[in-house]
Amino acid sequence: MTRRVVNFYAGPAGLPLPALERTRDELLDFAGTGMSVMEISHRSKEYEAVHDEAIALVRELMGLPANYKVLLLQGGAHLAFGMVPLNLLRHGRKADYITTGNWAERAFAEAKLVAGDRVREAGSTKKEKFARLPKAAELKFDPEAAFVHFTSNNTVEGTQWQQFPATGKPYVCDMSSDIMWRKFPVEQFGLIYAGAQKNLGPSGVTVVIVRDDFLAMCNAEGLPSYLGYPIHAEKNSLYNTPPCLGIYILRNVLAYNKSIGGLAAIEANNRRKGALLYGCIDRHAGFYKPFVTEKADRSFMNVDFFLPTKDLIDLFVKEAKKNGMIGLKGYRDVGGIRASIYNAVSVADVETLVAFMEGFVKRNG
Numbered sequence: 001m002t003r004r005v006v007n008f009y010a011g012p013a014g015l016p017l018p019a020l021e022r023t024r025d026e027l028l029d030f031a032g033t034g035m036s037v038m039e040i041s042h043r044s045k046e047y048e049a050v051h052d053e054a055i056a057l058v059r060e061l062m063g064l065p066a067n068y069k070v071l072l073l074q075g076g077a078h079l080a081f082g083m084v085p086l087n088l089l090r091h092g093r094k095a096d097y098i099t100t101g102n103w104a105e106r107a108f109a110e111a112k113l114v115a116g117d118r119v120r121e122a123g124s125t126k127k128e129k130f131a132r133l134p135k136a137a138e139l140k141f142d143p144e145a146a147f148v149h150f151t152s153n154n155t156v157e158g159t160q161w162q163q164f165p166a167t168g169k170p171y172v173c174d175m176s177s178d179i180m181w182r183k184f185p186v187e188q189f190g191l192i193y194a195g196a197q198k199n200l201g202p203s204g205v206t207v208v209i210v211r212d213d214f215l216a217m218c219n220a221e222g223l224p225s226y227l228g229y230p231i232h233a234e235k236n237s238l239y240n241t242p243p244c245l246g247i248y249i250l251r252n253v254l255a256y257n258k259s260i261g262g263l264a265a266i267e268a269n270n271r272r273k274g275a276l277l278y279g280c281i282d283r284h285a286g287f288y289k290p291f292v293t294e295k296a297d298r299s300f301m302n303v304d305f306f307l308p309t310k311d312l313i314d315l316f317v318k319e320a321k322k323n324g325m326i327g328l329k330g331y332r333d334v335g336g337i338r339a340s341i342y343n344a345v346s347v348a349d350v351e352t353l354v355a356f357m358e359g360f361v362k363r364n365g
């Protein structure tokens with residue numbers, strides 16, 4: 001039997017086993033074509049069916065209204081950091097950015113490269129190492145801003161907006177690390193982007209969800225053609241050769257997610273996982289020290305914590321690995337332990353980690 005580890009990597013991250021098994025089973029003969037999905041024209045009806053199903057599943061699982069388009073692009077969140085301002089901010093428009101972590105700062109910096117002083121920081125918790133999210137009173141918005149950009153889940157620091165910030169403006173949001181972990185009212189969002197490799201599939205696919213009025217605001221004039229959003233919307237993300245294999249695997253992941261009860265079932269699992277892991281941390285508050293200072297800002301996707309000494313952190317990672325758990329070393333800027341518990345991490349996986357953590361305190365606490 002193939003050995004599978006318990007995978008807590010922050011990204012690329014584990015995928016649901018049934019979605020991988022389907023990929024394996026269909027690899028050499030996809031949809032009765034006698035070819036793999038990597039070997040067939042992206043204009044073939046067999047590929048187009050997968051492409052359309054992937055888009056339809058995003059719509060269905062998230063409950064997207066008819067006035068939103070789903071695009072399947074490339075370049076990850078990084079290219080979106082640039083494409084958003086290139087499309088929306090080159091022609092005098094202004095925007096506010098809330099910087100709540102490593103990735104939010106990157107998004108802000110890239111927007112400044114394009115639009116300079118017309119992008120402002122509406123608030124930041126950098127002075128506190130991004131260990132919490134800003135309070136409403138700490139956010140100051142420019143009345144002339146066309147949108148407010150924020151990062152729904154801060155992958156590095158382990159904070160997550162449980163209630164989206166009150167801005168009075170449409171949102172543009174980097175949802176790379178928590179897209180489709182639960183349903184939410186999408187109407188306030190002008191544009192959402194997410195690299196697939198945390199919650200949706202392999203790296204190489206970027207999901208972009210854009211409201212029709214935001215699409216109409218995009219001005220791609222003078223841009224290299226791939227960088228404009230409207231052309232991708234017009235061509236159903238088949239303007240150029242899409243990442244066919246990645247989109248196919250994304251389809252398999254979403255079809256599996258639907259089969260287990262959609263986002264309602266996934267959210268229930270994620271809440272259970274969070275309760276188990278934070279429960280353990282809080283029970284041993286003198287030993288496991290959470291990085292995030294406000295309980296209300298805790299992420300259900302990335303859980304960062306410290307142990308009393310650097311040696312204990314190293315020992316924890318080493319012993320966890322011996323016990324089949326991988327990917328627990330924290331991001332270099334934060335240190336400590338980071339357990340990423342995206343959708344594909346099961347309740348049983350988190351129970352395994354918590355049992356290990358209980359034993360580790362007994363032995364070393």
Ligand SMILES: *Cc1c(COP(=O)(O)O)cnc(C)c1O
Nearest residue numbers: 076077078103155174176177195
């Ligand atoms: C992982 C991550 C990124 C970086 O994604 P790339 O695909 O490498 O560009 C950006 N933002 C968030 C919130 C992330 O979690």
